[in-house]
Each structure stands twice: as structure tokens, then as C-alpha cells.
Amino acid sequence: MINGAAISVNTAQHLYxxxxxxxxxxxxxxxMLECYDHVIDRDFEYGNKFFEKLGIQAExxxxxxxxxxxxxxxxxxxIESIIKMARENAIETRHLLDERGFATLNKIYNHLSxxxxxxxxxxxxxxxxVDNCSLILGIFSSELDRTRAYQLIRFGQQIxxxxxxxxxxxxIEMVTADIDVVxxxxxxxxxxYRPINVTTSDIPKFLVFLNGVVDRVIHNKGCVxxxxxxxxx
Amino acid sequence: MIEPVCPELQKFYDIFDSVDQTKxxxxxxxxxxxxxxxxxxxxxxxxxxxFPFDVIPRIIPKSEFDELEAGIIQRVKALNAFLNDIYxxxxxxxxxxxxxxxxxxxxxxxxxxxxxxxxxxxxxxxxGIDLVKDAVSGKWxxxxxxxxxxxxxxxxxxxxRAFRHTYPEFFESMKISKIKHYGDELKAAMDYVNTGGLNVxxxxxxxxxxxxxxxxxxxxxxxxxxxxxxxxxxxxEVYLCAYNGxxxxxxxxxRRLDDDFLDPxxxxxxxxxxxxxxxxxxxxxxxxxxxxxxxxxxxxxxxYYFVPEMVKYYLNEEPILSNAPTYLPYYxxxxxxxxxxxxxxxxxxxxxxxxxxxxxxxxxxxxxRAEIIEMILAEPRRxxxxxxxxxxxxxxxxxxxxxxxxxxxxxYVIYGExxxxxxxxxxRYAMEEGNYLVNSSQGGGFKDTWVVEL
Numbered sequence: 243m244i245n246g247a248a249i250s251v252n253t254a255q256h257l258y259x260x261x262x263x264x265x266x267x268x269x270x271x272x273x274m275l276e277c278y279d280h281v282i283d284r285d286f287e288y289g290n291k292f293f294e295k296l297g298i299q300a301e302x303x304x305x306x307x308x309x310x311x312x313x314x315x316x317x318x319x320x321i322e323s324i325i326k327m328a329r330e331n332a333i334e335t336r337h338l339l340d341e342r343g344f345a346t347l348n349k350i351y352n353h354l355s356x357x358x359x360x361x362x363x364x365x366x367x368x369x370x371x372v373d374n375c376s377l378i379l380g381i382f383s384s385e386l387d388r389t390r391a392y393q394l395i396r397f398g399q400q401i402x403x404x405x406x407x408x409x410x411x412x413x414i415e416m417v418t419a420d421i422d423v424v425x426x427x428x429x430x431x432x433x434x435y436r437p438i439n440v441t442t443s444d445i446p447k448f449l450v451f452l453n454g455v456v457d458r459v460i461h462n463k464g465c466v467x468x469x470x471x472x473x474x475x
Numbered sequence: 476m477i478e479p480v481c482p483e484l485q486k487f488y489d490i491f492d493s494v495d496q497t498k499x500x501x502x503x504x505x506x507x508x509x510x511x512x513x514x515x516x517x518x519x520x521x522x523x524x525x526f527p528f529d530v531i532p533r534i535i536p537k538s539e540f541d542e543l544e545a546g547i548i549q550r551v552k553a554l555n556a557f558l559n560d561i562y563x564x565x566x567x568x569x570x571x572x573x574x575x576x577x578x579x580x581x582x583x584x585x586x587x588x589x590x591x592x593x594x595x596x597x598x599x600x601x602x603g604i605d606l607v608k609d610a611v612s613g614k615w616x617x618x619x620x621x622x623x624x625x626x627x628x629x630x631x632x633x634x635x636r637a638f639r640h641t642y643p644e645f646f647e648s649m650k651i652s653k654i655k656h657y658g659d660e661l662k663a664a665m666d667y668v669n670t671g672g673l674n675v676x677x678x679x680x681x682x683x684x685x686x687x688x689x690x691x692x693x694x695x696x697x698x699x700x701x702x703x704x705x706x707x708x709x710x711x712e713v714y715l716c717a718y719n720g721x722x723x724x725x726x727x728x729x730r731r732l733d734d735d736f737l738d739p740x741x742x743x744x745x746x747x748x749x750x751x752x753x754x755x756x757x758x759x760x761x762x763x764x765x766x767x768x769x770x771x772x773x774x775x776x777x778x779y780y781f782v783p784e785m786v787k788y789y790l791n792e793e794p795i796l797s798n799a800p801t802y803l804p805y806y807x808x809x810x811x812x813x814x815x816x817x818x819x820x821x822x823x824x825x826x827x828x829x830x831x832x833x834x835x836x837x838x839x840x841x842x843x844r845a846e847i848i849e850m851i852l853a854e855p856r857r858x859x860x861x862x863x864x865x866x867x868x869x870x871x872x873x874x875x876x877x878x879x880x881x882x883x884x885x886x887y888v889i890y891g892e893x894x895x896x897x898x899x900x901x902x903r904y905a906m907e908e909g910n911y912l913v914n915s916s917q918g919g920g921f922k923d924t925w926v927v928e929l
Contacts, residue, residue, distance in 0.1 A: 248673050248699045248715055248717055248723050249699070249717060249718050250699065250700075250701050250702070250705035250715060250716060250717065250718065251705060251716055251717070251718050252701075252702050252704070252705055253700065253701075253705075253718070254718030255718075330681075333510065333681055333686075333690075334681055336690045336694075337690040337691070337693040337694040337700050338694075341509065344509065344510075345508040345509050348507075348508055348509065348510050349508050352507060352508070394718075431718075431719065432718075432719040432720075433719070434719065434720065459718075459719075460718045460719075461716075461718065461719060461720035
């Protein structure tokens with residue numbers, strides 16, 4: 243049996259959320275750096291519009307303060323809190339994760355926690371975190387013997403990508419173009435999975451639909467009756 | 476007293492003098508970056524804590540370790556035989572070697588499991604044997620046998636890899652026994668008793684103090700890491716609920732939780748971390764549980780007294796390793812000695828573990844001493860007394876200085892098709908000078924243990 247091939251429901255959910263949170267950090271930071279560029283000398287309100295799209299209520303005084311609020315602000319969408327959740331999921335699944343990937347994430351977390359009360363955060367520092375997120379997600383793609391764990395992470399990444407595209411840009415076409423990517427991963431993860439098609443242009447409806455896709459891949463309501471298999475270790 | 480420098484340790488110092496010592500800080504960075512934690516609960520709060528590490532390893536000459544290894548294997552074989560006997564015919568009791576009172580009143584003895592025999596007769600799959608080196612005799616002395624859920628093996632295994640990366644000079648110039656086979660040996664032991672199905676490491680979860688170790692062991696053995704609610708029991712067989720809805724049969728479970736929490740149907744009904752019905756599967760012989768249920772009777776502090784006798788009784792051999800001189804207040808002669816010499820002895824509550832319930836007679840106030848004496852007289856079975864062993868301090872690097880600190884050794888033993896001792900172990904040291912309590916749960920640190928051949 244491939245190392246870690248038998249993955250429990252709990253572990254699968256943590257892998258999936260690990261993928262989602264790391265992807266969320268990466269995308270959010272890229273978007274925040276883009277906003278920062280606008281806020282400092284083009285459109286001060288640009289940052290507020292960004293926060294609004296994500297349902298975040300926050301105020302800032304200048305470009306660096308915008309970044310600081312985005313990273314450390316007292317709201318659910320702060321980068322610090324997302325990193326914390328990514329790390330929690332990584333701790334739960336570290337037996338299936340690459341050690342360098344885990345350590346890189348943990349270092350980001352330690353660094354952000356330590357820097358909380360120091361001087362304002364710099365764009366360069368945030369760019370480093372973006373690079374490290376790419377590194378973390380990239381490392382897992384080279385892990386040949388942990389295929390299912392990697393696919394669960396990728397699955398989370400893709401769902402998060404769709405979620406952010408819809409929330410930030412409202413473009414359902416961008417999602418429909420990539421729906422086969424999700425279908426392919428889902429089929430690899432669960433042979434009972436039936437591919438989906440996008441038949442709605444209603445974004446809130448589609449977001450609910452996406453959650454349904456996840457439930458069809460990761461069964462969190464116990465085992466399927468009569469599905470027992472005997473496997474030698 | 477600090478342990479005299481042996482030629483092997485001198486060689487370490489010689490090399491250490493020639494390497495870049497500023498790189499010592501890399502170990503702390505490594506442990507923090509990788510969250511190599513031994514977590515603590517203090518006043519109800521969960522505290523993530525890196526396990527303090529000292530760069531100077533405990534070095535044991537190979538010839539000395541060979542004797543230690545033979546003694547430890549002998550002891551674990553005897554303990555396994557004792558458990559098989561005590562849950563079956565109880566010959567050792569009938570023959571008067573161990574008093575029935577000591578077995579029947581052992582908190583961890585589970586008479587309801589009489590006649591239940593684990594696969595291949597192995598009960599002590601993974602043991603942690605705690606030893607110290609007596610500074611007076613220069614001999615190793617057994618302090619404790621841990622046959623339930625001994626933890627700690629992941630720390631030397633983890634740090635050894637970091638050591639090899641940071642200071643290859645030691646490994647190039649010294650013949651240091653390898654410990655990296657531990658994962659393979661543990662897997663082989665799981666496979667040996669597996670009844671057909673997956674190997675699983677059962678963890679109480681992320682907030683357990685040794686969770687790092689649980690995930691580490693799953694990783695190095697390729698076993699599936701599972702929480703209690705990931706497993707179900709149907710028709711006396713254990714299954715893993717895989718994420719895709721399939722049920723996968725489980726053949727061996729390395730459980731990292733105590734008996735009390737293992738099965739809410741059989742033990743603590745409020746346990747949320749166990750697996751309902753798992754003991755039924757165990758009774759039916761459909762799953763191996765590592766370590767076996769009911770092992771606590773053999774590492775009871777009162778039963779410890781009798782282990783040298785067990786070696787003679789079951790193996791017909793003389794014990795290679797000695798216990799610390801121990802007195803049982805249960806016996807009148809011992810009780811008189813204990814009461815007369817309480818100031819010189821260490822008093823231990825047999826129900827406690829992890830350094831708790833250990834009282835040094837010379838540190839007791841008159842009121843506390845009177846209270847303890849009263850308790851001993853009321854419940855003699857609950858206490859043991861031991862001579863204070865002046866065990867060696869080891870050199871520890873603390874804030875740039877080399878300082879002596881009390882240290883013990885936990886040796887790890889795997890009982891599979893054969894019995895093997897990991898060629899190293901976890902050396903734990905006290906953070907404060909003169910403190911005899913080295914337990915991790917008491918805030919102690921750890922060192923790697925090198926078995927070295929010149």
C-alpha cells in the first residue's frame with residue numbers, strides 16, 4: 243500500500259482545508275499588494291472596495307496601514323488568522339506533508355506572530371510570503387508517494403480559487419472554463435464521484451453548489467454500508 | 476557528580492572544539508521551525524512548547540551499551556511473560572513469587588481480560604525503560620518500566636537527522652550507532668501482529684502533549700493516523716472510515732491513549748477519544764492492540780519490586796540489570812525500615828506517573844512527614860520507598876556554559892518477531908541544578924544519546 247493511501251475523513255478534511263487556506267493567503271496577498279499600489283497614489287478607496295468584496299469592515303490611514311489592517315486586522319479575513327488556520331490544518335496532517343513545506347508554513351506563522359507588535363509590515367515581506375506559499379504548494383507536487391494527500395490539497399486549492407474568483411471578480415465564466423480541473427481531481431479522489439456541469443449563473447447558488455461537490459468527494463457522514471475492503475498492510 | 480569523561484566523549488569534545496559552534500543555534504531554529512513540540516497544559520491552558528534540547532549528547536561506549544541492551548531485552552521478555560501469565564494461569568502468584576495482593580490491587584490490572592490473549596503472545600510491543608547511572612557504583616540502575624504508552628522516541632530520531640545535517644564532522648570521524656531503522660522495526664512489529672488489514676496509529680488528537688510524536692510515528696511507519704471517531708467496530712472487527720466512504724479493515728493499532736479512554740463501552744463511558752467496541756474486536760482476536768490492554772499491572776511501581784524475581788522465574792536467568800533498592804511498606808520488615816528512615820528515602824505513590832507523586836524524605840516538613848507516615852500506615856500497598864540514588868549529572872550547555880545537570884535515559888524496546896533495543900534513546904535532563912526530576916512533563920529537556928565505538 244502506498245504510504246498514507248488510507249486517509250481518514252478527518253485527515254482528508256484537514257488536507258482539503260490546508261490547501262484552501264494556503265491558496266487563500268497567496269491570492270489575498272497578491273490582491274492586497276495590487277490594492278496597495280492603487281491606495282498609495284491612484285485611488286485611496288481601492289482598498290476599501292477590496293475589503294467590501296470580502297465582507298470585511300476595516301479602515302486604514304495610508305498604504306502601509308492598509309497592508310497592516312489586511313494582515314493583522316481584527317477580522318476573520320486577516321492574513322494572520324488565515325495562516326493560523328492553515329497551520330492548524332498542517333499540524334493535523336503533517337504525517338502526510340513534506341517536512342520542508344510544513345516548516346516553511348510554520349516559519350511564516352512564527353514570523354507573523356512575532357512581528358505583530360513591531361513596525362508596519364512591508365510589501366517586500368508580503369511578497370516573500372507569496373513566494374513561500376508557492377513553494378509550499380509546489381513542494382507537494384513533487385511528492386510522488388503521497389498522491390492522494392496531494393490531490394486533496396489540490397482539490398482544496400481549486401475550490402478556493404473558484405470561491406475567490408467569484409467573490410472578487412464575480413466572473414462565473416472563469417470558473418466554468420476550469421470546472422473540468424475539479425472534476426478530474428474529484429474523480430481521482432473518489433471513484434463514486436460523478437462529474438458536474440455549471441448550469442447556473444447565480445453566484446450565491448453556485449457557491450452552495452461547490453460545497454456540495456466537496457461533500458461528494460469527502461464523505462463526512464460515516465462509512466458507506468457494505469463497502470468494506472480487506473487490505474493487507 | 477558529573478560523569479567522568481570517557482574516551483568517546485573526549486573525542487566528541489575534540490571535534491566540537493574544531494567546528495563552528497555558532498551553528499548550535501540552528502538546532503533551536505530547526506526545532507521551532509518544525510514545531511517539534513512537547514506540549515503542556517498549565518492551569519487549564521494549552522501551551523505549545525518546543526522541547527528544550529542540549530547539543531552535547533549523552534555518549535555511551537558501545538561495550539557498555541551491549542550489556543545494557545542484553546539486560547533490557549532480558550527484562551522486557553520477563554515482563555511480557557509476566558503479563559501472559561498474570562492474564563492466564565497466574566503461576567507466579569500461585570508459586571508465591573509475587574503476592575496476590577499486589578496483582579489484585581494494582582489499579583491497572585484488568586481481571587475482566589483474564590484469558591484474552593493477544594496475537595502472537597506479544598503484549599509489550601513498545602516499551603520505554605528508564606535508567607540512571609549510579610555515581611557510586613558506576614552501574615546502570617532501572618528506575619521504571621513503561622509498558623503502556625511510553626513516549627519520547629521521536630525526539631532523538633528527529634534531532635539526529637538535524638545533527639547529521641549541521642555537524643557531519645562527528646559522523647565522519649566517530650563510529651556512532653544508527654537509529655534510523657526504528658521506523659522499519661516498528662512497522663515490522665506492527666506487521667508481525669497484524670491480523671489482516673491496515674496498520675493504524677490511534678491518537679487522542681492535536682491537543683495531546685505528544686501529538687508531534689504520533690504524527691511522526693505514522694509518517695515513519697506508513698501507518699494511517701486516526702482519531703477515535705475515524706474508526707468503527709462492526710461484527711467485532713475494526714474499520715477505518717476512509718474519506719471516500721469506504722470501510723477499510725484494520726489489523727493492528729498502535730494506540731497512544733490509555734486503557735481508561737480506549738473504549739467507552741468497556742472503560743470510561745465519557746471518553747470521546749476512544750473507539751466504541753474496540754475491546755470486543757480485541758477479545759475476538761480480530762485486531763492487535765499495541766501495547767496490549769491491561770499492561771499497566773506490569774509497570775505498576777509496586778510490581779517493579781518483583782521484576783528481578785520475574786527474570787529468574789520465567790527465564791531462569793540471573794538479572795543483568797538491577798532495580799534501585801526498593802522497600803515495600805506492605806511487608807512489615809520493610810515498613811519498619813521505611814518509617815525509621817523516611818528522611819533518607821524517596822517515597823513514591825504507585826498510582827502516579829510523570830514525576831508526580833514523588834516525595835524526597837529529606838525535604839518534607841515535620842507536618843508533611845507525619846501526614847505521609849499516616850498515609851503509608853493506612854494504605855501500605857499504595858507506596859514504595861527507594862534509596863536515593865546519586866545518579867550522575869551530565870554536561871549540558873546552558874547559555875554558553877557547560878553545567879552539570881541530572882539526567883536519565885529512556886531506552887526504547889520493540890517486541891516483534893524479535894526483541895530489539897534502539898541503539899540510542901532519549902536522555903532527559905533537569906533544567907535546574909540538583910533537581911532529580913527530569914521528566915518532560917516537569918519541564919525537563921532532552922539530549923540525543925550516541926552509542927559510540929572507538
